[in-house]
Amino acid sequence: MKIRVEKRLEIPKYAGILVPVISVFAALLIMGVILLIFFIGRHGTLAAAFGKTVEAYQEMLSWPFTNRYGLASTFMRMVPLAFVALGLSFAYKMKIWNIGGEGQLYMGAMASTWGAIFLFKDITSPFLMILLLSICGAIAGALWALIPALMKAYAKTDEIVVTLMLNYVAIFWVDYLVYGPWKDPRGYGFPGTAPFPEQAKLPTFFDGEFHLGIFTAITLALILFYVYKKTSWGFNSRIVGDNASAARYSGISVRNYTIIALVVSGAIAGLGGATQMMGVQHRLQHGFSPGYGYTAIIVAWLGKLNPLAIVLVSFLFGGLLVGNDQLQMFYKLPMALISVFQGLVLFCLLGGEALFKYRLRIDREELLDNE
């Protein structure tokens, strides 16, 4: 009897959901081992380390999802993740690798701050204010993404490094503003701008634990879902993403689609930045994002670029971020831990999908010979 590895013709449908779920569990497991090793280094014995690891996991996984305040935090974290992930997936669907979510988020935050504190500060209607600030954020994110978009469309410059470099530039730009010209004169040297006026703050629900942003994010997800399924953009962008030459052959302007994909992607991320300012931060500060733009990449991939799944996964990762905070506070574990987890999830995802490309075939050779 021979066992062979054979390439599959089609990836079975159940793999679509199974692989992401298993990847998360596998990543949690592996991270557990890493934590165990780390704790051994700290506490000396395996037993102590094991105990600490289990404790840490309990803290990390239960607080964000079962505790009332934890849950509120989770929803709060979910919003910027969802926005950026939805934005990124718009570009990823065409295999355009926008890694600049973080920078586009920062630019959206910057622009909405500019609007709230300077340009529109005299507007009294909250509805108008919020609308204007959202538009500011979206435009800023869009313009920030326009740079790599034009470079890619006209010079075939690869977007990965360009979008990534712009992340650093955006963060430094915000630093400049926040430590310099925009520093709150009454802030006691604290690196942040003056607070947003009341009308620039998003309305909240349930005793201030949810803000409007969560509904905007879900609405956006529904809109994108429809766009992908039922509009010619969705149809044509799939062609551009699968085979750009075929798209050109079909009379589809790859150049236009490329630019639009990146610009819209940036706009949505920028909108997320504005929403974060209006809903949670209420002022622009140094380092307000714990890497949402990068975590959003994983969220988009885990959600398989499906807007509805992305919302769900954002919730999950929002919780994990909150859990990570707990670990940092109580176990002195660095923020970098979430990076480890993200890397592991990605690898498990990739590995899982690769494994599903093959299957085992058992050859019953002896039976045939005997016939």
Next chain:
Amino acid sequence: MISRGATWPLDFFSGVISLEDFPVLEMKNITKAFPGVVANEDVSIELRKGEVLALLGENGAGKTTLMNILFGIYHADKGEVSVNGKKTAITSPNNALKHGIGMVQQHFTLVPSFTVAENVVLGLKETGFVIKTKTVESKIKKLGDAYGLPVHPRARVWTLSVGERQRIEILKLLYTGANILILDEPTAVLTPQESEVLFKALRKLVSEGSSVIFISHKLDEVMEISDRITVLRNGKVVGTISKTETDRRGLVKLMVGRDLLVDTVKPEAQIGRPVLTVEDLSVKNDKGLLAVNNLSLEVRAGEILGIAGVAGNGQRELAESIYGLRKSLSGSVRLDGKLMRSGNVTSRIRSGLTYIPQDRKTIATCPNLSVMNNIFMKNSITRLVKSSSFNLDNKAMSARTEEMIKSFSISTPSSRTAVRYLSGGNLQKVVLARELAMNPKAIIAEHPTRGLDIGAMEFVYRSLLEQKSKGTAILLLAGELYEIFRLCDRVAVIFEGQIMGYTPPDPAFIEEIGLMMAGSMQEDSVHENQG
């Protein structure tokens, strides 16, 4: 100086046993399956010393797969290979070379940026830490001259013509002492004259004791060069026969299982006004060189104009620029008298021009998208199914797809299957379904039957003839001369981006066509620009 491998036992016994009957290679009961298809089923062949054995069969019959197994690229599921009577397991191309087996494939395996010499010694164990270029170069030159395959060892491969590159492939094998040579469709890329040079070299090699397996689907060549012929059909051997015992008709019967060489009667030509007019077109290729050089032609409604020529003489660039995928330097393209803007595909699709490219996988289809998505790929312009941009009528598209799958007999598990799982023939049917459904005014067809089996080829020919009878103008960039004679009303020959001359679609003109394909201008003014 050139090692010949383990043939000394044969040389020793040459006086005792008749050399010609000694099998230098045997493949026994070879079976190989891929997901969804059995490529070789219980195939056995035998190669004798000093002979040219032709492996004949339609596309998809399993010839290349079998040879890939012999050359170590694939592993057979069942069966064994014997070299010089000894059972051998060939695990890789390198391993095959060690046993003296070498293969020249359809797609060359040369590194374009390397020199000829570098390509020849690439991967060889004898090469030291630092490469001794001069020694290698002189050895290559000697080999080339010995067999009538001259090359410049210092030339960089990307500058060489296809014919010259093929010579390097052969020299690579001779350099390492291969004495069993496998050639996979070698004349596909050669002019008739270059093919003669190749055949001469092969005859010389064979007379010195090498053995050759010659894969082809061209009956005339097979009858000319081979000693024996093994015919494959649908992955099985249907017969092995000596050349002297058969003829073209007999071979066709074996290849196809039925008598096919019936001359189809071309429908009465109802030729109308010019639909596609090309004037003084000049186009650059990807390297920046002029590929199409002040070319003019005209195709009328209901006419099929065939362009004959060796691949690489500007056909691709011509097709692409007429269709708008490539900007032209100068000249004009008109459809029904309307001037088309250079590089604009959209307006051409709107005006009723379609393009069936040679490589259906690279630009005409999206491999991971479904049959339905591929059939409606151009729908935003062609509007086959009336559908608003903001509310796609997926149901209507799905229904129409099912219709087309039936009417074109596309074999696919469902309309949602990704097209990369379709066979070449069915993929081409998808392309045809899409292009013909829009009732085009003009079609550019570039080697539309490449890689298809006879059944699919017939289907393509029928579809084109059907369109012709509807009054469509068709520009056929032919891959096989056979297509020219079968389908066309006029024949033009292209060489280095220019039309060398026109002939009627009659096999009697084959010599003239061959000469034009190689660059001679047409002398007889009677034939110029007929029609």
Next chain:
Amino acid sequence: MNDLPSFIISTLQATVRAGTPLLFAVLGTILTERSGVMNLGLEGIMLIGAIGGFVASYNTSSLLAAVLVAMLGGAILGLVHAFFTVTLKINQIVSGLAITMLGAGISGLWGRDYIGVIAKRFTPVRLPFLSELPYAGQIFFSHDFLVYVSYLVVPAMWFVIYKTKFGMTLRAVGESPDAADARGINVFAIRYVYTVIGASVTAIGGAYLSLAYNSMWIENMTAGRGWIAIALVLFATWDPLKALLGAYLFGGITALGLRLQAIGTHISPDFLKMLPYLLTIVVLFFTSTDNLKRKVGAPASLGTPYSREDRT
């Protein structure tokens, strides 16, 4: 400091120091990319090299051990990347991103207890005679050991790539894996080898940061150098000599920014910090327009997994 000549000299000297970690990263990645594998995980690999080297130096007080541990760390990450991209044939971009995250995360975790700690570091060694040369002596020959190593690696790599059999094999695998395979070269093995070697050389660049340039461990201390290195590989068109030029160009911008800050200009420090990243974008733009014009060859198979049975 009103003395312009000494400003220039000290800036150039700082250029070499600032450029060295980039140089190692670019040289390592040239090897990897020439075999046809794209490794975007440089940021993570450099960080692992930095923390690995630092921890080893702290615990063993041996700089040799430190560099070896750094190289080992890089090699392990390279191996992971090779496994996913060469054997599993996964998308090389996503795998590289995952390596970056993993490397950044693990280094942050590992380095948690080493923040603010002092370990044995590389100190400048003035070369006899050479460091006495006017100007050049101070700029090039008064550095630490690793800088001198980098001086040697550049011509050595150039020689190996263009003049030896190993180099020919490497180039063939990257340019035309089909041709290499047909010649019996094990494409998979070559890609594995050079991905691992490339990653370990890159990790030396990271170790340089923690053991010489900054002489300490800071979380995420590479600050995007890994990404800049990727852009530089393009700029250098996969040639070691041009890599030297590119690395020092960026080293120069960084050094200039720091010097200007030190002497107190009107320019905001945040803006000066932006310069290397902006320069990278500009460089990328001009490199790609240049590539369009001259059709400069990337290793033709870069980014595409190799599969023998996919050959037509």
